């Protein structure tokens with residue numbers, strides 16, 4: 003890779019402006035096509051039969067009656083998805099999650115599926131499938147699942163990461179540990195110590211578009227898949243592996259995506275739709291209902307976290323420790339590990355230790371949800387930090403500033419930080435007018451910090467210059483929130499042309515090289531790097547063509563503001579050639595002009611945020627109202643500031659929902675009680691105030707424009723910020739998320755009783 | 757010579773060591789030598805781990821050079837939203 | 838099962854179709870008429886992504902039967918722009934970036950159009966309550982509210 007990714011500190015013409023997005027008109031006129039908006043000739047309707055039990059052995063499945071129903075073209079069970087995973091334990095779990103093999107592991111686990119001529123027939127067919135279950139005891143609570151008498155979800159699970167190999171199986175798949183120094187000694191130097199236990203309930207990403215796909219497998223082993231996903235290249239690999247197809251013969255097109263937030267990073271319905279299509283010999287469309295999305299896609303972990311932090315009288319933290327337990331559903335995960343890495347990442351600590359436990363439960367397989375695992379850890383840590391500040395009698399913002407990590411600090415997860423933004427976001431928060439605004443009765447103010455890594459990864463971009471000088475940009479990272487606009491700005495910047503001359507699209511898997519998922523806030527970071535590299539490659543060719551047109555050595559040609567310029571006195575009378583003029587002659591100067599780039603984008607900068615909020619609590623009912631909310635976050639460089647603000651606001655709103663309302667409620671029978679938007683209530687317009695944003699730009703040294711990821715960090719502080727505000731308003735420390743009215747009321751009443 | 761810090765789980769597989777010294781000029785050589793010295797690490801390396809070089813996190817890009825005296829951390833590969 | 842013959846008006850055009858008695862208007866629009874602008878986010882009346890206007894009334898088309906459209910006037914997102922000319926709300930949604938993923942956008946635009954037709958100068962609070970039947974998971978509503986405010990100002994000036 004002949005590309006220098008280092009930050010150059012250039013002045014920008016396009017980057018930082020706010021044009022209308024290239025896919026905008028399609029989206030306001032209803033023309034944009036999402037997962038369920040696509041049809042193929044002769045397509046069938048697919049439906050999935052799901053387990054009503056949280057934990058049960060599947061003794062027998064009789065599909066004969068369903069198969070005989072007129073209009074049914076295929077019925078499949080696990081038998082039709084044979085195990086081709088070849089010892090890959092992670093993929094085997096994916097396979098088992100797509101279609102239960104021997105046991106149903108949660109309420110909603112797929113056990114069979116049908117394809118029929120219409121939805122009504124498909125629904126009828128499901129009713130005719132007879133499944134003989136042997137119901138087993140189940141466990142859905144994280145702490146209960148860790149008890150030694152808890153029902154075992156997988157008899158073959160022996161905890162990894164313990165000093166000694168355990169002799170008995172358990173529901174804990176793994177223990178992980180991070181930190182440095184000696185916490186025992188550190189607590190010895192503390193004048194004040196806060197020790198608390200916290201719980202957070204499971205939430206769902208809550209994207210408004212349910213999972214949807216259309217699959218078509220041909221007799222010659224080729225196949226097509228249209229699907230809403232955050233990563234069509236990854237879906238292709240997984241589906242090909244599970245179905246025994248060759249990856250390059252499976253063409254996956256990503257539809258417009260109606261929200262993902264990490265939840266559309268895993269295959270569920272897609273292998274099932276492909277298997278149905280293969281068996282039926284016709285295309286199959288499979289769309290999940292909302293009920294299925296809640297019961298059987300991938301929500302986030304429920305957690306239980308213990309935190310202990312000690313500080314001297316002067317406000318210096320001497321030691322910090324946390325034990326974090328995260329549910330991963332019925333399959334192994336690494337969610338607690340991430341929580342353990344992020345928990346104390348905001349602070350400069352000499353003595354820190356975090357321990358994570360991954361816990362199996364009879365709930366759906368956990369998937370990523372925006373900065374996965376970090377919000378819960380931040381909730382626990384930032385609540386304790388607030389309480390500690392109070393106890394010492396120091397302002398919570400000052401306390402955080404005093405202990406904030408900075409360039410050169412050893413992070414709690416290991417490496418030493420480069421230039422980072424935690425200090426500046428705290429200073430900005432401290433000086434924000436919001437901090438000084440008066441509060442009314444029953445109102446409380448809270449603040450909290452948050453951290454997220456951000457990722458890079460494999461990325462590929464094609465930039466093609468048309469003969470009329472217009473430019474098309476084909477990227478492979480799915481656009482989840484306006485990245486086509488940002489990437490067009492970046493290409494315009496490099497080429498020195500106007501944004502309106504460009505059109506960006508997301509290419510399908512057969513038109514472009516492999517790209518990792520759009521996750522870890524990497525979409526704009528990685529693809530902008532590849533776009534810059536592709537544009538620079540195109541500029542090399544443009545210069546060469548201009549040199550040919552002028553008949554001068556290419557080394558004398560430079561590229562500036564969208565034009566080739568012949569450099570030097572002797573070329574005084576050559577007027578610059580525009581991109582358009584060069585493109586017009588391309589047929590004669592060597593053919594089409596394009597720039598390509600394939601790279602691994604590395605060095606995504608970590609990002610930090612500080613949130614401030616005011617909450618009013620009704621002491622009679624425990625009801626809450628968000629009065630004011632402010633987000634301060636480091637973007638590195640905001641390529642399209644409006645969409646950066648949008649990411650900040652969206653993350654804050656999701657965090658508000660999580661903090662105050664949203665939770666998976668399981669009955670004693672292990673069934674999900676609220677699989678719908680009526681009972682799983684996400685914030686609506688009238689629940690929220692305007693959400694103020696302040697974008698800080700502390701350049702990432704490892705990106706030419708200084709870009710960091712922006713998508714995820716914004717959901718990390720809200721749980722804690724709101725908990726601190728509610729605790730301040732109600733005069734009682736809240737330790738259980740969500741802080742629904744009954745929980746707040748119970749806490750207030752417990753406090754009153756003493 | 758670079759000093760490599762292993763995160764908890766990896767350290768246990770390397771005989772309880774959290775830091776090891778390896779003579780390696782790039783990530784590929786680092787992985788090869790680690791696998792030679794500590795065979796238990798090999799499956800983890802195969803699965804994919806992240807390498808932090810002087811505070812910047814890289815994927816397992818073999819060709820990435822390790823500057824002399826750099827601070828190297830091996831970290832779990834992360835999932836994102 | 839025999840279908841029910843329905844004749845109705847959609848975005849000003851006469852339309853005739855056959856539908857099953859248990860088929861929703863949303864299914865008819867999307868699956869029979871190819872009007873996929875209205876989205877199904879829940880199918881239970883909780884998300885508003887399927888919003889359409891029937892005889893001047895804002896409804897969730899997932900809660901209306903296809904057969905109920907007989908003799909009525911249905912307005913969908915596909916009829917909101919006039920030829921080349923976007924509706925001011927559509928224009929302002931673009932300018933304010935009131936959409937991220939955009940799945941909720943058709944529903945919001947229809948609901949906002951209905952709101953401004955009934956109340957041309959809504960306060961922020963009236964906008965927030967007026968749009969409370971529509972879920973958006975991406976934006977935090979901030980830019981949506983601003984776009985509607987701005988469109989209302991523009992429409993009054995027009």
Ligand code: FES
Pocket residue numbers: 876877878879880881882883884885886887888897898899900
């Ligand atoms: S689909 Fe009609 S309200 Fe959600």
Ligand code: FES
Pocket residue numbers: 210260261935936937938939940941942972973974975976
């Ligand atoms: S923009 Fe995605 S749900 Fe509203």
